[in-house]
Amino acid sequence: MPIDAAKALAAEPRTGEITWDSKDVQLYHLGIGAGLPATDPGELRYTLESRLHVLPSFATVAGAGAPGVISGLSLPGIEVDLARVLHGGQTLVLHRPIPAKGGAKTTSRIGGLYDKGKAAILVLRTEVADSDGPLWTSDSQIFLRGEGGFGGDRGPSTRLEPLTAEPDHVLERRIREDQALLYRLSGDWNPLHADPDFARLAGFEQPILHGLCTYGMTLKAVVDTLLDGDVTRVRSYSTRFAGVVFPGETLRIRLWRQEGSVRAAVSTVERDDAPVLADTIVEHS
Template sequence: MIDYDKTKAWRSGEVRHTYTTRDTILYALGLGVGSDPMDEQQLRLVYEKDLAILPTMAAVLASPGSWMRDRTELGIDFLKLVHGEQGLVIHQPLPVAGSLVGESRVTHIVDKGEGKGAVMHVEKTLKDAQSGALLATTEQVLFLRGDGGFSQRRGGDAPAPASPAVPESAPDVVLEMPIRPEAALIYRLSGDLNPLHADPAVAGKAGFPRPILHGLATWGMAGRAVVQAFCGQQPSHLRALRARLTSPVYPGETLVFDGWLREPGEVAFRVRVKERDVVVLNNGQAKLVAE
């Protein structure tokens, strides 16, 4: 069972990450950018001439790795861990290449009760390695299915406020985003080498008929859709993004992005799989720079 005090006190220390334009291009390719090589707006995300970076790349930069699996004294049941929600705030635009310092920490551990699991929030800050300027803050929310009931011994934090539901009205924008069959094999080269996303045998043991797409790839594709639909194709205009990951996605499927402009600078969204009519991202929120 999770040790609340030890886990809440965990700090990654400084994680230094130097990335190049090649890494920035590879990340965009993993999200399906470049499917139309004649589309100039896609090309500027995958071609070094006037290259632009997708802000969601912050989620894969200077990450602390598999610390929950490696730090066995924390008591986290890693095999029953599920990525439940992902958030991002951009404080200053990310450079297309550079050196960053990431520092991660656990901010909340919420006990849902014996047999009901726990919820853990992990915050990561990204700073420029030279100037120390804060560039981005990410938050990963994890559902620890095997760790409920720990507060009977000690500790436990109050639940975070629930994200607002998407509107019931028809969306203002609907975009279809086909997922390449090899998408997970490309995306994993941005850092997440979990064989669940590449090895059919591993996927089968986990209960899936074939390897699934990374949740952060689905989330990143939603960010790309927000940029396309509401940011005038300017990635730097996306300043915050958050969504719940509600169901797995398979490479080769088609994502459908539903977006609502709630007021200037604020967008609500969800993402569905067209072929199965399943919502895979929900309660989505994005904040934009004022035009």
């Protein structure tokens, strides 16, 4: 059995050290589409080192993206085929603003392993802290196709109540043809996002965009549209990856303003609003 649930859940946490600087932050921001128009003061907050603000979703790639989805597959009790792996969801809790330059200690463990029948869900929890205390906590939900049926708990539901009201804002964001190639320079080297042969092996007609790239693009849209461009107001951000995006497509981002939060739903324009991100919520001050 590729998954040994008891061994995986009993594994000791892994610790590590990560560092990042303003260049890493700028590269990440460019990878999620920042900098258009290049001289816009709102965009310069993401691209110019003298004005740099760190979008909280940078946490998913800080330290070159490790520990991340791929590293979670090397934990004890987990042995799966990378071509059968998808990122199922992501939750990020911010304890304080992320500095543009820093170093921190990471502690990672399996936070849950759930049996969905034909698939398994692995939750990789990572806690990050520097000398001043906790910075952020992230949960990566990793979808393992064909790895269910080991007799485990199905796990909690993460579905939100559907919204019936019209969105407060509807935005469109074009994805460049080279977006995945640029984004992967921040540390996610999964060939699914660059190699056509590997993508076909995984069942896709061409390489797909990183789910976390769409995740970052959506948070930027929320911050710029409803939070006055203030990245420090974000308290938490979670989503479920509901479908794939191909480079060159256009995201349609629907936003609903709520008390202390923003709900979002993301789809692709070119494929009749095929869902991309669902159950998405940004909690803020």
